[in-house]
Amino acid sequence: xxxxxxxxxxxxxxxxxxxxxxxxxxxxxxxxxxxxxxxxxxxxxxxxxxxxxxxxxxxxxxxxxxxxxxxxxxxxxxxxxxxxxxxxxxxxxxxxxxxxxxxxxxxxxxxxxxxxxxxxxxxxxxxxxxxxxxxxxxxxxxxxxxxxxxxxxxxxxxxxxxxxxxxxxxxxxxxxxxxxxxxxxxxxxxxxxxxxxxxxxxxxxxxxxxxxxxxxxxxxxxxxxxxxxxxxxxxxxxxxxxxxxxxxxxxxxxxxxxxxxxxxxxxxxxxxxxxxxxxxxxxxxxxxxxxxxxxxxxxxxxxxxxxxxx
Numbered sequence: 001x002x003x004x005x006x007x008x009x010x011x012x013x014x015x016x017x018x019x020x021x022x023x024x025x026x027x028x029x030x031x032x033x034x035x036x037x038x039x040x041x042x043x044x045x046x047x048x049x050x051x052x053x054x055x056x057x058x059x060x061x062x063x064x065x066x067x068x069x070x071x072x073x074x075x076x077x078x079x080x081x082x083x084x085x086x087x088x089x090x091x092x093x094x095x096x097x098x099x100x101x102x103x104x105x106x107x108x109x110x111x112x113x114x115x116x117x118x119x120x121x122x123x124x125x126x127x128x129x130x131x132x133x134x135x136x137x138x139x140x141x142x143x144x145x146x147x148x149x150x151x152x153x154x155x156x157x158x159x160x161x162x163x164x165x166x167x168x169x170x171x172x173x174x175x176x177x178x179x180x181x182x183x184x185x186x187x188x189x190x191x192x193x194x195x196x197x198x199x200x201x202x203x204x205x206x207x208x209x210x211x212x213x214x215x216x217x218x219x220x221x222x223x224x225x226x227x228x229x230x231x232x233x234x235x236x237x238x239x240x241x242x243x244x245x246x247x248x249x250x251x252x253x254x255x256x257x258x259x260x261x262x263x264x265x266x267x268x269x270x271x272x273x274x275x276x277x278x279x280x281x282x283x284x285x286x287x288x289x290x291x292x293x294x295x296x297x298x299x300x301x302x303x304x305x306x307x308x309x310x
Contacts, residue, residue, distance in 0.1 A: 061129045068121035069099040095119045245278040
C-alpha cells in the first residue's frame with residue numbers, strides 16, 4: 001500500500017509538467033518548422049543557382065582584371081625576389097612561382113587569414129573579386145532582383161509568338177533524347193499543374209477510401225484515368241494524388257473509379273493547411289449565408305395579429 005501511495009503523487013505531479021512542455025512545443029513548433037522549410041528552400045537555391053552564378057562571375061571578372069606575372073616577365077634585377085618592383089608597383093611572389101600585386105595579395109590575406117596561403121594567381125584574384133565586388137550582402141539582393149526580372153522578361157517573351165516558336169524548337173530537341181524526354185514530360189506536366197492558374201481552378205479536392213475501405217484520405221483530382229485501367233475496371237476512372245503529411249509535395253498517385261470519389265467543398269489552401277498540420281487545422285464547413293428576413297407586413301403600423309379598430 002505504501003508503494004502505491006508513494007508513486008501516485010509523482011504520477012499526478014508529472015502531468016502538469018508534461019502538459020506545459022507540450023503547450024510550449026505547440027508554440028515553438030510552427031515558427032520553427034516554417035523557418036526550417038524556408039532555410040531548406042534558400043539552401044537549395046544557394047547551392048544550385050546562387051553559388052554557380054557567383055563562381056561564374058568570379059571567374060569572368062578575375063580573368064578580366066588579373067595581373068599575374070611570371071618570372072620571365074620581371075626585370076632582370078628583380079627576378080627571384082619575394083617582393084619585386086615591376087613598373088613602379090610592388091608584387092608578391094606566390095608558392096606557384098607567379099607574382100601578383102602586393103596590395104591585392106594583402107587584401108586577400110587579410111580576409112581569408114594568414115593560414116590560408118593562396119598558391120596561384122588565379123585563386124588570389126578570384127578571392128579579391130569576391131571580397132571587393134561580390135560580397136554576400138550585395139550579391140543576394142542583386143541576384144534576387146535580376147532573377148525576378150529574368151523571369152518576368154521570359155514570361156513576356158513566351159507570351160509572344162516568336163517566344164513560343166523558339167521554345168517549341170527547344171522542346172523538340174529535348175523530346176528526341178530517349179531518357180530525358182520521359183523525365184522532362186513528367187516534370188513539365190506536374191509543374192504546369194502547380195503553376196497554371198486555370199488548371200488549379202479546375203482541379204478538385206476530393207476524399208477517397210484509401211488505403212482500405214473505411215479509411216478516408218484527402219486528395220487532389222488531377223486528371224482522368226488511364227484508358228487501359230478503365231477497360232480493366234469496366235468503369236470511368238480518375239487520377240487522384242494522395243498527399244502525405246506534413247509535406248504535400250510527396251504522396252501517392254492512384255487511379256480510382258469516379259463513382260468512389262467524393263467531392264469536398266474546401267479550397268486548395270484549406271486542403272494544404274490540413275495536410276501540413278497533420279490534421280490539426282480542420283477546414284470549417286462553408287454554410288451559405290441565410291437571406292435577410294423581411295419584417296412582417298404591417299397594416300397601418302399595426303401587426304397582423306392585432307386587429308385594427310374602426
